[in-house]
Amino acid sequence: LPAVRDTARVRTSIDAFLLAQLEQKGLSFSPDADSPALVRRLSLDLTGLPPSPQEVDEFLNDKSPDAYKNLVERLLASPRYGERWGRHWLDAAGYVDTIATDNDATIITERDQVWKYRDYVIRSFNSDKPFDRFLLEQIAGDELVDWRNAPEYTPAILESLTATGFLRQAADVTYAPELNTADIRHQVLYDTVQIVASNVLGLTIHCAQCHTHKFDPVSHADYYRFAAFFAPAYDPQNWKHSNDRFLPDVSARDKQTIDAHNATVDRQVVELQSQISAARQPFERQLFEAKLAKLPEPVRADTKSAHETAADQRSAVQKYLVEKLGPLLAVPPAEIDQALDAETRQKTVELATRAVELGRSKRSYGKLQALWDLEAPPRSYLYRRGDYQTPGAEVTAGVPAVLDDPAAPFRLPSPPPGSPSNGRRTALARWLTRPDHPLTARVFVNRVWQQYFGQGIVATSDNFGVSGARPSHPELLDWLAVEFATNGWRVKDLHRLIVHSSAYRQTSIATAAADASISRPAAETVDPENLLLWRMPLRRLESEAVRDCVLAVSGAIDSKSGGPPVLLKPNPDGSVEIDVASLARPADQFCRSVFLFNRRNYQLTELSVFDQPVVAHNCTRRTSAAVVLQSLTLLNGAFAFTQAEMFAQRVKLAAGANREQRIETAFRLALCRLPVAEEVAASQKLLAAQEDRSMAEKQMTPEQAADAALTNLCQMLLNSNEFLYIP
Numbered sequence: 001l002p003a004v005r006d007t008a009r010v011r012t013s014i015d016a017f018l019l020a021q022l023e024q025k026g027l028s029f030s031p032d033a034d035s036p037a038l039v040r041r042l043s044l045d046l047t048g049l050p051p052s053p054q055e056v057d058e059f060l061n062d063k064s065p066d067a068y069k070n071l072v073e074r075l076l077a078s079p080r081y082g083e084r085w086g087r088h089w090l091d092a093a094g095y096v097d098t099i100a101t102d103n104d105a106t107i108i109t110e111r112d113q114v115w116k117y118r119d120y121v122i123r124s125f126n127s128d129k130p131f132d133r134f135l136l137e138q139i140a141g142d143e144l145v146d147w148r149n150a151p152e153y154t155p156a157i158l159e160s161l162t163a164t165g166f167l168r169q170a171a172d173v174t175y176a177p178e179l180n181t182a183d184i185r186h187q188v189l190y191d192t193v194q195i196v197a198s199n200v201l202g203l204t205i206h207c208a209q210c211h212t213h214k215f216d217p218v219s220h221a222d223y224y225r226f227a228a229f230f231a232p233a234y235d236p237q238n239w240k241h242s243n244d245r246f247l248p249d250v251s252a253r254d255k256q257t258i259d260a261h262n263a264t265v266d267r268q269v270v271e272l273q274s275q276i277s278a279a280r281q282p283f284e285r286q287l288f289e290a291k292l293a294k295l296p297e298p299v300r301a302d303t304k305s306a307h308e309t310a311a312d313q314r315s316a317v318q319k320y321l322v323e324k325l326g327p328l329l330a331v332p333p334a335e336i337d338q339a340l341d342a343e344t345r346q347k348t349v350e351l352a353t354r355a356v357e358l359g360r361s362k363r364s365y366g367k368l369q370a371l372w373d374l375e376a377p378p379r380s381y382l383y384r385r386g387d388y389q390t391p392g393a394e395v396t397a398g399v400p401a402v403l404d405d406p407a408a409p410f411r412l413p414s415p416p417p418g419s420p421s422n423g424r425r426t427a428l429a430r431w432l433t434r435p436d437h438p439l440t441a442r443v444f445v446n447r448v449w450q451q452y453f454g455q456g457i458v459a460t461s462d463n464f465g466v467s468g469a470r471p472s473h474p475e476l477l478d479w480l481a482v483e484f485a486t487n488g489w490r491v492k493d494l495h496r497l498i499v500h501s502s503a504y505r506q507t508s509i510a511t512a513a514a515d516a517s518i519s520r521p522a523a524e525t526v527d528p529e530n531l532l533l534w535r536m537p538l539r540r541l542e543s544e545a546v547r548d549c550v551l552a553v554s555g556a557i558d559s560k561s562g563g564p565p566v567l568l569k570p571n572p573d574g575s576v577e578i579d580v581a582s583l584a585r586p587a588d589q590f591c592r593s594v595f596l597f598n599r600r601n602y603q604l605t606e607l608s609v610f611d612q613p614v615v616a617h618n619c620t621r622r623t624s625a626a627v628v629l630q631s632l633t634l635l636n637g638a639f640a641f642t643q644a645e646m647f648a649q650r651v652k653l654a655a656g657a658n659r660e661q662r663i664e665t666a667f668r669l670a671l672c673r674l675p676v677a678e679e680v681a682a683s684q685k686l687l688a689a690q691e692d693r694s695m696a697e698k699q700m701t702p703e704q705a706a707d708a709a710l711t712n713l714c715q716m717l718l719n720s721n722e723f724l725y726i727p
Helices: 013-024 035-047 053-061 067-076 079-093 115-126 131-144 155-168 182-201 205-209 220-227 252-293 297-308 316-329 333-339 342-360 424-432 440-453 474-486 491-499 543-554 586-590 628-636 638-655 659-671 677-698 702-718
Strands: 380-383 391-395 568-570 576-578
Touching (some): 013 474, 035 053, 035 067, 035 079, 053 659, 079 115, 079 182, 079 440, 131 155, 182 205, 182 220, 205 220, 220 380, 220 391, 252 297, 252 316, 440 474, 440 491, 474 491, 543 638, 628 702, 638 659, 638 702, 659 677, 659 702, 677 702
Antiparallel strands (some): 380 391, 568 576
């Protein structure tokens, strides 16, 4: 580790690397953030939700040396942790619930049950599944288990197959016959390659799809060698279109048993329905004859004959009679019901009841949006100028030469004898998760660092190539990658290492960086962009966290976790809202945002205005813009106002009628701290003014005016920078 002068600020090895560079510039870390800010920061970073006042008090009142450690462990053990950090991975995986390119707001093509992959990711983070295993399952889960011959699917088989949903995230419109063309099939393969390469390797290798770039070490041939890993599953010459590219979530034997059972039930139901029809037929015939008798005698016989003749054998005259007189002779089921005698009615009711009971006995199985090899590996070629119609030299599956180790070069193993899988993707995954791999661990720890500090050690987190940014702390990145890979690839240990550091625990307030005990130039002058991390960067909450925190503070947030997504509905004005009519239960509209239906382009309006990414392929780093539309949405949007009203009711129930108690409660719920004297005075003034205005202009009663004013205060807090930013 680097030697530093201020050893008292070294809490973890991370601090030594950062301090070494800071001290070279005459700088040091800023003082630690205060306890309320720390507990809020930790809770938002690890779970995406603010701490409750009780949780803040628990931390502030814990005077033991392990108070901070205990807080970290409690948050890492929360199911909300996986929902928060699983969302980051889903971004990089390009997860969406739609199957197509999503270019029309009104056309929603759902990828049936792909949410099972989302839930797999969340479970994996919550269980602290080692990252190498996590990656292995997603790239080659189908090759790790003998799912084809298993008499029944074990949890391990289901987990492994579900994990391969990672390779099913590319847009695939080949379900439409007119779009099931060779160029689109190839594009699905290329998009999958791009998602894997940018997410796992942090490389933009799709640039080499057309030709080798002069200054890019990944060659044209490298690109097609890498694509060949996925060709046995995505073979354009032997294509399975997107609506058929799924597996039942039961074994072949169980599926056969279920299908046979259901077929038997269907036959029995058909027989019962035939018996019902036979019992009703005499009464239907009587009613028909009665109506027929009312027709004029000259057409009566011909009309009867026309009805008794098969439709495809009727003469032109018979067709005319049926068309013109048929409605007069029709016997609706309700008329037959009225005509039945008591014995027949009882019999048909019993038969119908048995048919319904039989129908309920049918069994079902779900779908897994998995990936598996369809056949033996096809021949793969280098395509000149990226055009599949101009194949060049044949290539075999392999890794980019620049990443290969000359001392232990990548070798594609021969598939096991009799195995239906060729093992290519398993070989790729094991190469990616070698402890000495030059990129995999670095790319992942860099992305975790990015989530905590707003920017990765390599700022271009999806481009570790020569055209990407140089690392700000290369030795630290190397050390973190080695530490992560050699200590079991445990993601929660990586979190512990970061959040226990002085770098993470320091204040984000720039003015607090001045330290009279250290002679140094002004930090803002030496490092105005804070690349050396002399203070904690101030970060705005992501779109989902903004909505989730509003729901948490209002008390409306629902604990729904997993399962089918909550559907959205586009409106004619261009906004997108939750489809309340489709909800299984009303509380689902207040679920965490990770469980909303995720589209490529048309996201929930409250998320879009806070930079919810458009998912053309995947997203390895979100943008964070501050625009006036965000404030206007929180001021005028129906969601924001409704939540502010619920927030105000929560405050009213907790604080009663006392105005100062209401102010303190509102601040504690929204900002996790008590207001200072100036804030109390300003809030008192706001409440009084709004109450007077409501009584004067809207003729409200004093109680109604007080409630409305409290809603205004709550909405103001939800729109404040302090609420929207991680301290």
